[in-house]
Amino acid sequence: MSGHSKWATTKHQKAAKDAKRGKLFAKLIKNIEVAARNGGGDPSGNPTLFDAIQKAKKTSVPNTNIDNAVKRGSGATAGGSDWETITYEGYAPGGVAVLVECLTDNRNRAAAEVRTALSRNGGTLAEPGSVSYLFNRKGVVVVPKSDDVTEDSLLEVVLDAGAEEVNDLGEAFEIISEATDFIAVRQAIQAAGIDYDSAEASWVPSMQVPLDADGARKMLRVVDALEDSDDVQDVFANGDISDEVLAELDED
Secondary structure (H helix, E strand, O other): OEEOOHHHHHHHHHHHHHHHOOOOHHHHHHHHHHHHHHHOOOHHHOHHHHHHHHHHHHOOOOHHHHHHHHHHHHOOOOOOOOOEEEEEEEEEOOOEEEEEEEEEOOHHHHHHHHHHHHHOOOOEEOOOOOOHHHEEEEEEEEEEOEOOEOHHHHHHHHHHHOEEEEEEOOOEEEEEEEHHHHHHHHHHHHHOOOOOOEEEEEEEEOOOEEEOHHHHHHHHHHHHHHHOOOOEEEEEEOEEEOHHHHHHHHOO
């Protein structure tokens, strides 16, 4: 059941660094606002909002910011934006496939920023459908490691709820399921009294491109450039960075 998802490890480490720089705050707030608009402002009856709030809290977004986003999204207060979800497809250097999820109030601006971020870093924008077939929509729940949580004990909790596999990310476990099952998986984890960092639907590559240190640096430069755009919510890539290459990058 256990594998080791190198891109997931890279994203997990990158997210921690980005959170320290405050880069994620605005994007997490935007997620909360959209979830409240789509499903109402009560987290107990809106699992998507519940998970968006949980992720924001884990990243130390202030409660006041979270509450205000819920109110804007649900219409309790004015000021909510009309966000539109758009997914762009492209390639990083070395043939690495990239999916870019945007949440924007200006489609033209988002497209221009994605195209610029790719082209300036050796990547290219691709036609719709040319990259997305390399990814599957999956549920992903991330559970931090602790003395009380082992891979075997976690498997016992999540398998009956629909989990397909548990991956070791080094400092955390990643539980993969069908996208429709991740809420059930998250609820099973909660019922067992286990803490978790995030639960969401995500794009998981079905095949990966092995990268050396130079290729990994080029891919991560593309990802960083894309994530610098306020319109970009998340970036998924199918570059496979080995433990050895990760260690080499950490020394940079």
